[in-house]
Amino acid sequence: MLLSKKGLLMKKNIILLAILLNIANLTTPNQEKLTDEFRDFEHTTSETIKEFYRLNHTCQTLDFVISQKQKYATFDRLKMSIWDAIALLDTIVDESDPDLSLSQSVHAFQTAEKLRKDGHPRWLILTGLIHDLGKVLVFFEEPQWAVVGDTFPVGCAYNNKVIFTSYFAHNPDINNPTLQTQYGIYPPNCGLENIHMSWGHDEYLYTVVKNYLPPQALYIIRYHSFYAAHKENAYDYLMNDYDTSMMQWLQLFSNYDLYSKNSEPINITELMPYYKELVTEYFPEIINW
Ligand code: FE
Ligand code: FE
Numbered sequence: 001m002l003l004s005k006k007g008l009l010m011k012k013n014i015i016l017l018a019i020l021l022n023i024a025n026l027t028t029p030n031q032e033k034l035t036d037e038f039r040d041f042e043h044t045t046s047e048t049i050k051e052f053y054r055l056n057h058t059c060q061t062l063d064f065v066i067s068q069k070q071k072y073a074t075f076d077r078l079k080m081s082i083w084d085a086i087a088l089l090d091t092i093v094d095e096s097d098p099d100l101s102l103s104q105s106v107h108a109f110q111t112a113e114k115l116r117k118d119g120h121p122r123w124l125i126l127t128g129l130i131h132d133l134g135k136v137l138v139f140f141e142e143p144q145w146a147v148v149g150d151t152f153p154v155g156c157a158y159n160n161k162v163i164f165t166s167y168f169a170h171n172p173d174i175n176n177p178t179l180q181t182q183y184g185i186y187p188p189n190c191g192l193e194n195i196h197m198s199w200g201h202d203e204y205l206y207t208v209v210k211n212y213l214p215p216q217a218l219y220i221i222r223y224h225s226f227y228a229a230h231k232e233n234a235y236d237y238l239m240n241d242y243d244t245s246m247m248q249w250l251q252l253f254s255n256y257d258l259y260s261k262n263s264e265p266i267n268i269t270e271l272m273p274y275y276k277e278l279v280t281e282y283f284p285e286i287i288n289w
Contacts, residue, residue, distance in 0.1 A: 050164070052095045056145040057167035060198040062155045062179060068146065068199040072207065075288035077140055082279050082287070085133045092138050096149035104132060107260075109268055112275070114260040126278050127217045128256055130209070131224055134201030136289065151198045151225040153235060156184025161234035163227070182237060191240035192223065200225060208289055212282050219246045220253045230254055 080088075089104035102110075112128035137147040152162045154173065157180050162168075173179045186195060197203055206222035213221075228234040230250035239247075 048095050052144060052149060053164040054167045054170070055143070056096075056149050056198070057164060058170040059145055060152075060154060061171060061173045062185075062196060064146075065154050065196045065199045069196075069203070072204055075208070078136075078289040079286050080289060081285055082130060082133070082283055085136055085289070086129075088136055088139060089133065092135055094135070094148045095144045104135065105268070106266065108132060109266050109271060109275075110260040111256050113266055113271065114256050122278060122281065123214050123217050124220075124253075126282055127213070127220050127253070129275060129278070130205070131221055131253075131257065132201060132205075134203075134205030134208070134221075137201060137204055146199055147201050149200065149225065150227045151200055151202055151223070152228055153184075153186075153195045153238060154198055155179055155196050156186060156238070157182050159228055159234040161228040161232035186238060188237060189240050190238065192226075192229075192238065192243050195238055197223075197226065202226070208287065209283075212287075216246065216249050220249050223250055224253060224257060226250070227254075 086105050086108060089108070092104055094104070108129050108131075111131065112125050115125045115128045135147055138144070150163055152158065158165055158168045168174055178185065202222050202225050206218055209221065210218055223229065229236075229239075230247060231254065236244075
């Protein structure tokens with residue numbers, strides 16, 4: 001997708017208008033899934049998802065991750081509010097997700113509302129609302145394999161708990177023996193903050209919002225797609241005590257991220273006053289992306 005900043009803003013306004021016009025229809029179909037039917041990659045027949053992970057595992061090298069971190073450390077691409085970003089996301093289809101056929105904004109509100117109904121703190125409800133906003137990377141011309149999907153450490157051996165491990169055979173890093181020992185370039189238990197994770201919406205949004213949210217919220221945003229860790233308990237040899245103490249938040253959040261995906265219909269118009277106030281409590285009107 002080739003869009004200038006001006007084109008991007010024009011497109012954004014059109015999207016915003018489309019969303020406003022469709023607010024009456026922003027209720028969700030209620031096809032209930034059993035909990036063990038979520039993230040069922042083994043039985044997925046979707047070639048789109050397989051192709052997505054083939055590309056993701058082939059192209060996410062250590063060098064790629066380091067260059068993406070440098071590229072996005074400038075925060076000079078867009079100035080926009082949290083609400084602009086939510087509107088922008090609605091034009092994105094996440095090719096890695098076997099469960100989500102709803103719009104990204106409905107997923108954002110459903111995740112947040114489920115957390116709110118269960119009486120969780122305001123910062124966690126806000127985390128539910130914004131956790132996927134890093135997917136705006138698609139508008140900066142990033143391919144889907146550099147935006148979505150499960151994340152994993154690069155610079156060390158791939159743990160077999162990462163989905164579709166066989167696709168790593170095509171990653172150039174597999175031919176570099178230093179990057180293929182258990183610890184690779186890292187000291188044992190050095191902590192995830194010292195590890196390069198595959199690049200995507202988690203790491204990007206973490207850098208965008210890191211001055212505004214409490215540490216637990218930032219940890220959830222940064223690692224919510226690291227399923228090998230929070231679902232399969234893999235990579236404990238790279239974690240430190242801080243990671244161990246934070247893992248409960250990732251596990252708790254993951255229940256809301258996944259199992260809210262086909263919950264009750266929501267009326268975003270009615271919810272707006274609450275969420276406007278919540279966003280304003282933590283964020284300035286405009287932030288740098
Ligand atoms: Fe996500
Ligand atoms: Fe999500």
